[in-house]
Amino acid sequence: MHSPPLAGGAAGPAALRPLLDVVLDALHQGAKTRGGPLPKGGPDAVAQRVHAATHDVLPARGTGAEEALTTVVRALAEGAADPAEPLCAAHLHTPPLALAAAADLAASALNPSLDSWDQAPAASALEARLTRALAQEIWPHGDALITTGGTESNQLALLLAREHHGPVQIVCGAHTHHSIHRAAWLLGLPRPVTVPAPTGTTDLAALDVALTRLRHPALVVATAGTTDTGAIDPLGAIADLCARHHARLHVDAAYGGPLLFSERHRPKLTGLHHADTVTLDLHKLGWQPVAAGVIAVADPAQLAPLAHTADYLNADDDTHHGLPDLLGRSPRTTRRPDALKIAVTLRALGRDGLGDLIDRVCDHAVHLAQLIEGHAELELYEHPAISTVLFRPHGATDSAVAGIRRTLLTRGAAVLGRAHADGRLWLKATLLNPHLTPHDLDTLLATTLSARTAPTPAAPAEAPTAPALATTPPTEGTPR
Numbered sequence: 001m002h003s004p005p006l007a008g009g010a011a012g013p014a015a016l017r018p019l020l021d022v023v024l025d026a027l028h029q030g031a032k033t034r035g036g037p038l039p040k041g042g043p044d045a046v047a048q049r050v051h052a053a054t055h056d057v058l059p060a061r062g063t064g065a066e067e068a069l070t071t072v073v074r075a076l077a078e079g080a081a082d083p084a085e086p087l088c089a090a091h092l093h094t095p096p097l098a099l100a101a102a103a104d105l106a107a108s109a110l111n112p113s114l115d116s117w118d119q120a121p122a123a124s125a126l127e128a129r130l131t132r133a134l135a136q137e138i139w140p141h142g143d144a145l146i147t148t149g150g151t152e153s154n155q156l157a158l159l160l161a162r163e164h165h166g167p168v169q170i171v172c173g174a175h176t177h178h179s180i181h182r183a184a185w186l187l188g189l190p191r192p193v194t195v196p197a198p199t200g201t202t203d204l205a206a207l208d209v210a211l212t213r214l215r216h217p218a219l220v221v222a223t224a225g226t227t228d229t230g231a232i233d234p235l236g237a238i239a240d241l242c243a244r245h246h247a248r249l250h251v252d253a254a255y256g257g258p259l260l261f262s263e264r265h266r267p268k269l270t271g272l273h274h275a276d277t278v279t280l281d282l283h284k285l286g287w288q289p290v291a292a293g294v295i296a297v298a299d300p301a302q303l304a305p306l307a308h309t310a311d312y313l314n315a316d317d318d319t320h321h322g323l324p325d326l327l328g329r330s331p332r333t334t335r336r337p338d339a340l341k342i343a344v345t346l347r348a349l350g351r352d353g354l355g356d357l358i359d360r361v362c363d364h365a366v367h368l369a370q371l372i373e374g375h376a377e378l379e380l381y382e383h384p385a386i387s388t389v390l391f392r393p394h395g396a397t398d399s400a401v402a403g404i405r406r407t408l409l410t411r412g413a414a415v416l417g418r419a420h421a422d423g424r425l426w427l428k429a430t431l432l433n434p435h436l437t438p439h440d441l442d443t444l445l446a447t448t449l450s451a452r453t454a455p456t457p458a459a460p461a462e463a464p465t466a467p468a469l470a471t472t473p474p475t476e477g478t479p480r
Contacts, residue, residue, distance in 0.1 A: 031077050107341065127339035162189060169189075172192050172221040200229050218248070235275075258282065364433075404451040413450075
C-alpha cells in the first residue's frame with residue numbers, strides 16, 4: 001500500500017500544496033452552499049447532513065486524501081457558524097486573520113511540542129521572546145505563559161496565588177466569569193465571596209466591606225471586559241483597595257486586554273499595571289485562530305511554583321548544561337507552538353495595524369448603539385464599553401426575546417447571543433469583524449426584527465478593505 005506523505009521535512013511543502021487547493025475549494029463550496037452565517041434547520045437538520053456526508057467515518061478501505069478532504073471539510077464548512085459572516089455576532093468568537101491561519105498551518109506541519117527544547121528549538125525561543133514582549137505591555141519586567149484561553153489563564157492565576165499565599169479567599173464581583181468559580185473548586189479553594197455589581201461593574205463600597213471582614217489572605221478578581229456586556233471594572237480604584245487591605249489582584253482581561261494596542265482605547269485599562277496577574281486572550285480582540293490565551297505576571301519569579309521535572313524531558317544535568325527547561329512554562333506537557341501565529345500577526349500588522357482593527361470594531365459597536373437608539377421598535381441597554389451591544393424589541397417579554405434568537409438560529413439568518421442585565425433578557429451583538437459596513441449593521445437589526453414578522457432576512461453588503469480574514473472569498477449570490 002502507498003504510504004501517505006508527511007507534512008514536514010524538505011518534501012513536506014510539495015506534498016501539502018495540492019492538498020491545500022482541495023481544502024480551499026472545499027471551504028469555498030461549503031460556505032457557498034451554506035449561504036449565510038450558519039446552517040439552516042437547527043441541530044437535528046445539521047446533524048443529519050453531517051451524517052449523510054460522513055456516515056462511514058472509519059471505512060474498511062480508505063477513500064483517499066482528496067475525497068476525504070473534500071467531503072469532510074465541505075461538510076464542516078457547510079455546517080459552520082462562520083464568524084467572518086457579518087450576521088454572525090453572538091460570542092467572543094473572532095474571525096481569524098488569514099495570515100494567522102496561514103501561520104497556524106506552518107505550526108501544524110512542523111509540529112513542535114513545547115515540553116522539551118529538543119522538540120522545539122526555535123519555537124521555544126520565539127515563545128520566550130513573545131511572552132516577555134506581551135507582558136511588558138503592562139509591566140517593565142513582566143513575563144507571560146501561553147495558554148488555551150481565559151479559563152486556563154484564570155485557573156493558573158488562582159493556582160499561583162494559592163502557592164504564594166496559601167488557601168486564599170477569592171473576592172469577586174457578581175459579573176465575574178464562571179471560570180473563576182470553577183477554578184476555585186478545582187483547586188480546593190474556599191468558595192469565592194461575591195460582591196454586587198449593580199451597574200455591571202464591581203461595587204467598590206461592597207468590595208471594601210468584604211475585604212475588611214476577611215482575616216486571611218485575599219485575592220481580588222477584577223474584570224476588564226465582561227462576557228455579557230463588555231464592562232470594565234474601575235481598575236485603579238480596585239487596586240487602591242487591594243493595596244489598603246494587602247490583597248493580591250488578578251485582572252481577567254481576556255476580552256478587554258488587547259485594548260492595550262489601541263492608543264485611543266488603552267486609557268480604559270488605566271490601573272492594569274497594579275495587578276499581580278492578568279489574563280489576555282488574543283483569539284478575541286487579536287483575531288487569532290483558537291487557541292491564543294495568555295497569563296501574564298508582574299514578577300517572573302511568581303512562576304516558580306510551576307517548576308516540574310521529568311527526567312526524559314528536563315533532566316537536571318541537561319538543564320545544568322544549558323538546555324532550556326520548558327516544563328515550568330505550562331501545566332500541560334504536549335503543547336502546540338501557538339506563539340507562532342501571534343508573532344506573525346504582531347510583526348505583520350504592528351501596533352498601528354492591530355490598534356486600527358480594535359478601533360474599527362469599537363466604532364462599529366458605537367454605530368450599532370446609535371442605530372438602536374434611533375429605532376422606534378428597539379431598546380438599547382447601554383452604550384458599549386468595548387464592542388458588545390445589548391438590545392431588545394420594545395415591550396418584548398424575556399420569552400419573546402429568547403424566541404427571536406432561536407428563530408434566527410433555526411433559519412440560519414443571524415447568530416446573536418443572549419445576556420441578562422437590569423433584570424431582563426437582552427439580545428447580544430458582539431462585533432469582532434473589522435470588515436463590517438453600516439449596511440451590515442442595518443441588516444442585522446432588520447433581520448432581527450424579521451424574526452417576528454417576515455420569513456426571509458435581507459442580505460448584508462460587501463465588506464470594506466481591511467486585513468483579510470481566514471474565510472472563503474465572496475461568490476455571486478453569497479451573503480457577505
